[in-house]
Amino acid sequence: xxxxDYVANPAMNYYFLVASCLVLVPVAxxxxxxxxxxxxxxxxxxxxxxxxxTKEEKKGLRWAGISVVxxxxxxxxxxxxxQALLRDPETGSLTVSxxxxxxxxxxxxxxxxxxxxxxxxxxxFTSSKDVADHLAKSMSNMGTYxxxxxxxxxxxxxxNWSQLGPIVAIKGANFxxxxxxxGLPLLxxxxxxxxLINLMVASASAKWAILAPVFVPMFMLLEYxxxxxxxxxxxxxxxxNPITPMLPYFAIALTFAKKYDPKIGIGTFMSSLLPYSxxxxxxxxxxxxxxxxxxxxLGPGEYIHxxx
Numbered sequence: 001x002x003x004x005d006y007v008a009n010p011a012m013n014y015y016f017l018v019a020s021c022l023v024l025v026p027v028a029x030x031x032x033x034x035x036x037x038x039x040x041x042x043x044x045x046x047x048x049x050x051x052x053x054t055k056e057e058k059k060g061l062r063w064a065g066i067s068v069v070x071x072x073x074x075x076x077x078x079x080x081x082x083q084a085l086l087r088d089p090e091t092g093s094l095t096v097s098x099x100x101x102x103x104x105x106x107x108x109x110x111x112x113x114x115x116x117x118x119x120x121x122x123x124x125f126t127s128s129k130d131v132a133d134h135l136a137k138s139m140s141n142m143g144t145y146x147x148x149x150x151x152x153x154x155x156x157x158x159x160n161w162s163q164l165g166p167i168v169a170i171k172g173a174n175f176x177x178x179x180x181x182x183g184l185p186l187l188x189x190x191x192x193x194x195x196l197i198n199l200m201v202a203s204a205s206a207k208w209a210i211l212a213p214v215f216v217p218m219f220m221l222l223e224y225x226x227x228x229x230x231x232x233x234x235x236x237x238x239x240x241n242p243i244t245p246m247l248p249y250f251a252i253a254l255t256f257a258k259k260y261d262p263k264i265g266i267g268t269f270m271s272s273l274l275p276y277s278x279x280x281x282x283x284x285x286x287x288x289x290x291x292x293x294x295x296x297x298l299g300p301g302e303y304i305h306x307x308x
Contacts, residue, residue, distance in 0.1 A: 002217045002220040002221060003220065003306075006220075006226065007096050008226055008227065008302075009095050009096055009100045009299070009300065009301070009302070010100055010103045011095070011100065011299045011300050011302075012226070012227035012230065012298060012299040012300075012302040013227060013230055013231050013234060013298050013299050013302070014298075014299040014300065015296070015297055015298055015299050015300075016231050016234075016291060016296075016298045016299070017234070019287065019291075020284065020287065023283060023284075023287055024280060024283065024284065027279050027280065027283050028276065028279075028280075030279075031275050031276055031279050035275045036272055036273075036275060036276075039272065040272065043260070045260055045261070054122075056121070056122045056123055057122050059121055059122065060117070060118040060119070060121040060122030060124075061118060061122075063117050063118070063121045064114040064115070064117045064118040064121070065114075066117075067113050067114045067117045068110070068113075068114050071109065071110055071113060071114075075106065078099075079094060079099050085098075086098045086099035086102070087099065094300075095300045095301045096301075116131065119131065119134075153209075182222060184289060184292055184293075186222075187224075187228075187232050187288075187292065188285065188288075188289075190215060190229075190232050190233070190236065191232050191233075191235050191236035191285065191288070192236065193211075193236065194207070194211065194232070194233050194235075194236025194237050195236040195237070195239055195240045195281070196240075197210070197211070198236070198237050198240045198241065198244055198246070199240055199243075199244045199246065200246065207237060208233060208237075211233060212229075212233075215229055215233075216229050216230075220306060223305050223306050223307065224304065224305060224306070225298075225302060225303060225304060225305060225306050227298045227299060227302035227303070227304075228292075228298060228303075228304045228305075231288070231291075231298055232288065235284050235285065235288055238280070238284075239277055239280045239281040239284060240277055241277075242273035242274070242276045242277050242280075243270045243273055243274055243277050245266060245270075253269075254266065254269050257269055291304075292304060
């Protein structure tokens with residue numbers, strides 16, 4: 001809406017996300033061993049017996065791994081050479097290219113092919129009907145997401161038609177500049193907003209659909225790139241994930257918890273996960289602040305400011 005020539009690529013936050021993983025995994029381990037496990041006490045229930053991997057499963061895993069290697073070689077051939085098929089035909093770029101625009105089906109192939117190979121080799125699948133049954137079972141849990149995505153799509157369409165996005169963005173940017181609430185405090189405030197909305201809205205894509213049409217152009221008017229806005233959203237959206245019942249996986253995790261402690265309820269479960277949210281919020285906001293102050297790139301060809 002602000003710069004029609006701007007093109008975002010799916011790897012726009014890749015560097016920031018890699019650094020986040022390296023920082024947050026040790027934090028999660030520390031919270032688990034030092035806070036969560038001691039609070040839960042000694043486990044006195046039945047110990048689950050772990051069975052060995054069968055001969056068929058080993059064979060399936062081996063051939064699934066071979067299929068991944070073959071796929072990797074094929075896509076390296078299609079991307080690495082200077083005139084590769086999946087590079088931009090004019091610039092030769094890989095950042096903005098058919099490879100990036102087609103990353104979703106490419107990732108689907110990388111998951112689907114090894115799964116099919118494993119299924120047939122390990123004899124989990126005996127026919128195409130078995131594949132269809134497994135796909136149907138997986139998609140049966142996607143009903144809520146599909147409904148939310150449909151509503152979000154309508155909201156985006158009406159938002160664009162009404163021109164509310166640019167109006168709110170321009171007015172909001174002018175207001176923020178008038179009161180001097182810009183820079184890092186503004187971005188940290190956006191993180192807090194995203195974290196609070198995460199407690200009320202289930203779908204991640206729906207939350208982004210609500211926030212992006214306003215905050216992306218607003219921050220662009222303040223010279224912040226959409227990649228940086230998305231990085232701030234990722235932080236806010238993620239830190240409250242462990243404690244929001246709106247997260248689709250919350251119910252799944254609670255079900256697993258009840259397997260080992262039938263008396264555990266939603267409140268106890270949320271209180272057990274609260275230390276993760278607090279620790280992630282503190283450490284991740286510190287990382288985000290350091291990233292901002294150092295002006296580090298967020299991903300391939302993506303920076304904090306629009307004109308870097």
